[in-house]
Amino acid sequence: MSTAPRVEAAKRDWGHDETGCTVLHIDMDAFYASLEIARHPELKGKPVIIGTGPRSVVSAASYEARRYGINSAMASARARQLCPDGVFLPVDMRYYRMMSRRIFDEVFSRITDRIEQVSVDECYMDVSGALLQWSSPSAIGAWIRTQVAARYHVTCSVGIAANKLVAKMASTNAKPDGMLLIPKARHAEFVQIMPLRGIPGIGPSLERHLNAWGINSVADLAATPETTLAQATGSPTVAHSLVLASHGIDEREVTPYTPEKSIGAERTFTEDTTDMRTVSALLRRCCDEVASTLRKRGLVARTITVKLRFDDLTYRTKAHTMERPTDAASVLYPQSVALLKQMLGLAPDAGEDTPLPRRIRLAGASASGLAQAEQTPIQLSIDDLLEQDDAPKGETRASRLRDAEQALDAIRKRYGKGAASIGL
Secondary structure: OOOOOOOHHHOOOOOOOOOOOOEEEEEEOOHHHHHHHHHOHHHOOOOEEEOOOOOOEOOEEOHHHHOOOOOOOOEHHHHHHHOOOOEEEOOOHHHHHHHHHHHHHHOHHHOOOOEEEEEOOEEEEEOHHHOOOOOOHHHHHHHHHHHHHHHHOOOEEEEEEOOHHHHHHHHHHHOOOOEEEOOHHHHHHHHOOOEHHHOOOOOHHHHHHHHHOOOOEHHHHHOOOHHHHHHHHOOHHHHHHHHHHHOOOOOOOOOOOOOOOEEEEEEEEEEEEEEHHHHHHHHHHHHHHHHHHHHHOOEEEEEEEEEEEEOOOOEEEEEEEEEEEEOOHHHHHHHHHHHHHHHOOOOOOOOOOOEEEEEEEEEEEEEEOOEEHHHOOOOOOHHHHHHHHHOOOOOOHHHHHHHHHHHHHHHHHHHOHHHOOOOO
8 A cells, every 4th residue: 555645747658768667566456356356346435444453454445445544554453433324344365475476477467577576466567578579668558457347356556667766756646547657758857746655765864864865856856966965864875866766767677586674573462462472472473484584485584673662653763784684583683782771771781670661562673685595604603613623413592593493393283383482
């Protein structure tokens, strides 16, 4: 569910020169809600909100529901206040993923194999190799929209441009159920009518920094020297990327296979809590789940990130990059607890009976900096080497714990995920 700003002036005819415009960005409209309406036709025309329960947040909302001011990540309880007559449904990710696979396999893949899937409801497509068969990129976009609507009873919006940045901004402004072509010669003009948040990657924090320097739109951004932007953002790299974006320039290629960037797990508490023991226990389960997934996929991770959402729905994250990559919860969990304490300003030796200074609504852990385990040599630390020399069988505590976790993997595979857990 996109919350990116849209500009009415953008939704117009920008011309019909498709030369070089071989990148399509396809974005399903209110995908989860649309799929629910498709399998429950009696809900058509009603405000449908995906996300139930007093502790949940909105995952998606139909356009009828959005008229009430409902958007993604809003607390479901607040959504009920805004739209008491709305139809609230639980998230059914298995169904949404299944339908996504069908749409990608049965429609998108008939055009080209150069598809970069961003999420279950969004992708980029490089159609340069398909133009011998199809007359134009816009003909491809029109066919895709027709097929998705006819077969699955959901709509999608399509942006067509010469690069990923402008194609994505075009599909956002084509919503709902539209298509927008931006000729290559008009990329700069198109992006410069946008607010700052119209550029993907500019969030509230960066927007505030730019506003403080008198930069309030993409047009202002384009007129600002790169040296000034480096001062405003504190990063020459960010400044350069903003300069390029403000002129509609994007050199990224459509990548058919995007390696997985992170693996995570998070849970919402039944009640907000300030109990360290409760939050730590949840992080332990999350680290166990993440580590198990890493081993299943033959990956190791170098960075651990902890996420906390507070009772006011704000959230914080903090990451730590480890000296050696790992796939073991026995390594991830202590690091996650250390990050938890740092985020909340607690002493490193704070015990589990230490009350937390803020009420926690959700906690989670994710692993990133992923690499294939079999291709990643892991050097033992000096402590490990000393322990290995002293141990009768040359084993270390770390290796024994990892062996125990692998044994648990086998038990869970046979008896289910909740069949066994390990104390860390």
